[in-house]
Amino acid sequence: MSNWAVVLAGGEGTRIRPLIERCLGYPCPKQYFAFCGRRSMLEHTVDRAAELVGAEHLITVIGKGHRCFLENQRVPGRVIEQPESRDTGAAVFLAATYIRAQDPDATLLVFPSDHFIHPKHSFLEQMNQVMLQAVRLSDRLILVGAEPDGPETEYGWVEPGDALDQCGRNHERAIREVRSFHEKPTGEDAQKWFEQGCLWNTMIVATQLRTLWSIGRRFLPNAIGEFEKFLQRLRKVRRDGDRGQQYAALRTLYKRIPSFNFSYAILTHIAAQSAVQRLDGVLWSDWGREERVLDTLRLIGKAPLFLTS
Secondary structure, three states, X not given: OOEEEXXXXXXXXXXXXXXXXXXXXXXXXXXXXXXXXXXXXXXXXXXXXHHHHOHHHEEEEEOOOOHHXXXXXXXXXXXXXXXXXXXXXXXXXXXXXXXXHHOOOOEEEEEEOOEEEXXXXXXXXXXXXXXXHHHHOOOOEEEXXXXXXXXXXXXXXXXXXXXXXOOOOOOXXXXXXXXXXXXXXXXXXXXXXXXXXXXXXEEEEEEEHHHHHHHHHHHOHHHHHHHHHHHHHHHHHHHHOOHHHHHHHHHHHHHHOOOOXXXXXXXXXXXXXXXXXXXXXXXXXXXXXXXXXXXXXXXXXXXXXXXXX
């Protein structure tokens, strides 16, 4: 059994596009933009992922037409460009299909590519523990939850339940059951979840590949059936070495599957088969709006140099 990481980089970042266009003079999805320092958000993400699993076990799924943004960026591992946009669910299962063709007993870590995380060393230590929990709790999806600083309506929320660690039942860092998920609530509901001690859903997920596949079959049988046909094509390509067949099969797959969001199509239905691990001492933010970027940089004492470049 080995560990693999999947990085999701297919988004277009429409909400923060005006800021990036002011800086660059042309549109660019936020994951390919360097808000802080010289490396893009994607480069920071794949760097963390590669430290955890090794570049040979890293798959990055990008959006249609995104490869041009990688020309001057270092993205190790395998990069898969989707033929069309089919949302986060399709991207997760596409990467899982490639991994299943090579390593069906793998443990997966899924990372969005456009989130700010600091400091790296503490985050990596906790992700190593999350991967161990995914092996121990092999029938569950493990979610990583961030400590909220307010009633945010643009994030998903996770309601933690009882501790699953027998040796640390009363410890705040214990991994816990999930009572419920709440995707992008109203302001009133967000205030309620904030006051009740719920966590922000970072969309960082760890699980056994077999568990993910079984859940997919249960809730998306037709789509997973198409991924299984694609899997057979991948196995044939590995035997015959015909890459052209692989690209043709990928285009056919994306014509046959619907768009589906991983949170709405999967997570909201499997609270009883999930667990949540709270991030401890790590600053996490989804940089979907200019205010979040500036607030985060102020917190860590960094000047927003991109605004003066």
